[in-house]
Amino acid sequence: MIEIRWHGRGGQGAVTSVELLALAAIEEGKYAQGFPAFGPERRGAPVMAYNRVSDKPIKIRSGIYHPDVVVVLDPSLVGLVNVTDGLKENGLLIVNTSKPPATLREQLKYKGRMAVVDATAIAREELGVPIANTTMLGAVLKATGVLKMESLEGPIEERFGKIADKNKRAMKRAYEGVKMVK
């Protein structure tokens, strides 16, 4: 089982990301959960959302405190929220950032596995808005290998209708552009 924690800001679509990832995993025949950090919605405030994906039925219904993967949707959260909190020792941190990885490591005091992509820039170009949730899905799929990218297409089409193609393009660019950091 793989456990993923997403960090974003209210309104940036972190919950949509976990929903799409869970739907795609279930579409692939896997078992999955997608859920928000329970509570009232607060636009702009730091929020979290979670995924569990497994080949076997998932019985655990408590929160996720020691994720295998942490995804940071909003670059401004680095340094503001302790995004690496509880991340497993061999866990993976995936950050939307335009900063050099060394600067990030310095800021986060983090030496573990890390992948980066400038998802906001991609989202601006492809979608015309700095909302990087679907874009970051591409980075997560590539960096973790948790699902096939094709499995996301159905859920994205259903969710976004006319603007599905743009979202798929953005996702694909992040899939190709995400870099594992030494």
Add this chain to the structure above:
Amino acid sequence: MGKRTGMEVAIAAAEAVALCRIDVAAVYPITPQSHMAEHLADIIHDGRIDAEFITVESEHSSISACAGASATGARVYTATSSQGLMLMHEILPIVSAMRLPVVMGNANRAVSGPLNIWNDHTDIMPQRDNGWIVMHAENGQEVIDMTIQSFKIAEHPDVMLPVVLNIDGFQLTHMIEPLEFPTQEEVDRFLPPRVPFATLHPDRPISMGCFNMPDIFMETMKAKDQALINSKKTIVKIWNEWGKMFGRSYKPIETYKARGAETLILTMGSMGETASVAVDEMKAKGRSVGLVKMRLWRPFPLDELRAAIKGCKTLIVMDRAVSFGGAGGPLGTEIKSLLYHDDPRPRIVNMIMGLGGRDVQVEDFIAMVDRAERKEDDGYEYYGVRE
């Protein structure tokens, strides 16, 4: 059965209601039930089912509208949570006394104050003595299945009572997970249209809910109690029928690796799944621990509970509610009282935990078992509270 689809459980609950071809829904939205209310309103507005969605100004009105609609012979649904259920309180015993089938989904949430929107069972516990059938779902699939079963149970001529299905708020309502839906044809076969015993109709006037003088009121109350006790037979029959048709069995008390275990954990609702993981971990280390889960809370399945706990030495009853100033949690207090005359009876340890959204993890269940095995007094205990 179809393949598994991913869906938020609150949305799935509304879809299950639609499969039951309800006639009337009167629902007032409240967190964490809101998605159930909104999605059901969408389904009816879009004309997917031929039903009336009555927009009401409060939960007192929604349950009153449901009572009236049910009296006309309609198939009726409502959903609420916490403060909403509290506001319904005045009407709840009237619905059951009038033997009106109504199905309610209750997205369990802590009762104020202080204000808290997260999950526990403090909303349903104060409503347990109203003569409703009370059940708890453990996962999303059970929410779908039990919603459909509830209509058949409520409307059965040997039952004619309202049913409240408890769906843990957030833990279940806000979870996207794999679910299987029965087809419309299958549901139609399982749940034919309601055949009401009597209906309100302007052309055939009758009186319902008549005033009771002291010389008849006690007889009415005893009859209501008896009706609820008798309903268990039909509930079990309908659950067996569901099991045969859909391959998923439902029992008033469910057990997991309970046979022969010295210590048993007893849970209600969505905690059961996490507790089962804790049981697996403890068993793997050679500990004699099992799990008992209360699906049916009213009528209380005492015979089934006795059979499930037979031979165990310690029974740890986990309550997500408090009876302030009383003898512990409502579940713990009641189980102690029901088993008082049994010989032998297990030592009963009552733990209160998981109030107002306090997370209960696998390691918490293990810690509670450790604690219970060391505990020397019989009193109830709050688990995980900072002193």
